[in-house]
Amino acid sequence: MGTVVLAGAGKMGGAMLSGWLAQGLDARRVMVIEPHPSDEIRVLAGAGVRLNPSPKDIGDVAALVVALKPQAFREAGPALKPFAGPATLVVSIMAGMTIASVAEVCGGNVVRAMPNTPAAIGRGITVAVGANNVGSAQRATADALLRAIGSVEWVEDESLMDAVTAVSGSGPAYVFLLAEELARAGVAAGLPEELATKLARETLAGSGELLHRSDLSAATLRQNVTSPGGTTAAALEVLMGADGLQLLMTRAVAAATRRSKELAK
Known part of the structure; x- marks a missing residue:
């Protein structure tokens, strides 16, 4: 897997980051965008995770994982566009944000996912759905990133995600x-x-x-x-x-x- 950029390192984003590192992802291949990093995230930055890098210093991004609150995404989302090329995998875990909405702001090939808070102990359940332009290789990458915090189920109908959010997300x-x-x-x-x-x-x-x-x-x-x-x-x-x-x-x-x-x- 190439460079992974994590936008938003709050409770859920932080849980994902910890899961990736625990499963052996090289910390030097992880970039975190977080204007208000917690002490835990700063410790991980000291261990090799790069914190708030400039897009021009990253190179090719294999996956951009967006773990912002939906309200924050409307303001901060456009700043993420330089991190995602036309074929970059973009994994959104934002409640209620559609594939089309994320693609409009960030570009890339979008996977919409909904995890839940037991992710903090590796016992989450995530449901994911991919855009039509997400191929099998990118789907496998998204699946691996999400499995770091628990089990994963895939659906083909994005309209199911609102009910998923209501049942397992909440x-x-x-x-x-x-x-x-x-x-x-x-x-x-x-x-x-x-x-x-x-x-x-x-x-x-x-x-x-x-x-x-x-x-x-x-x-x-x-x-x-x-x-x-x-x-x-x-x-x-x-x-x-x-x-x-x-x-x-x-x-x-x-x-x-x-x-x-x-x-x-």
Whole structure:
């Protein structure tokens, strides 16, 4: 792989950079564009990653990875154009930004991708879609860059990306909210706050790992915990009622999908 330019080294961009280096990408082949680098990024710069280089000092760029916030891209995007030639692979991980929007600003052959925050520990899930001019070799390069932070799924229909953003891109926040509210409910039921918080965190973390390792469906795992007429069944009767979790989650994902589409305008 040739030179990789990373535009934006916040939480997600930084996680990708750490993943690339951990998997053996030569730090000297990585260029980072970040006006406000964190201490961690400065340390990596001291280890060979080049920070805020001039386009004329880079030469040929194999891939430009854009990890900016969509709002920042509208202002800073044109400054990225010198880094991308007509055939440069451009990987965008910006929520709501379409392939056409990114190509208009940066040029190049665009792959639109949506990772999520478990990327920080190498357990993210990313969905990607490529423009028609992205060939098999560039798709393989994009796949390798994205796999540094977790698993990757590819789709052929870009219109699916708004729903992807709503389910997996925003999804970790839903899980964290569940941990918050489960702990709060435990306190309301009489548990000390510290114990309720630990029980909620460990229960969600352990259940997530069980779901990850098991070949069983989420529904089957749920049923395995639920004894007829027992305590779990009593709770699920509330959560699965007419105004329960199914309706709330459907509405939440629909709201996030709508917002993803709005960001593209």
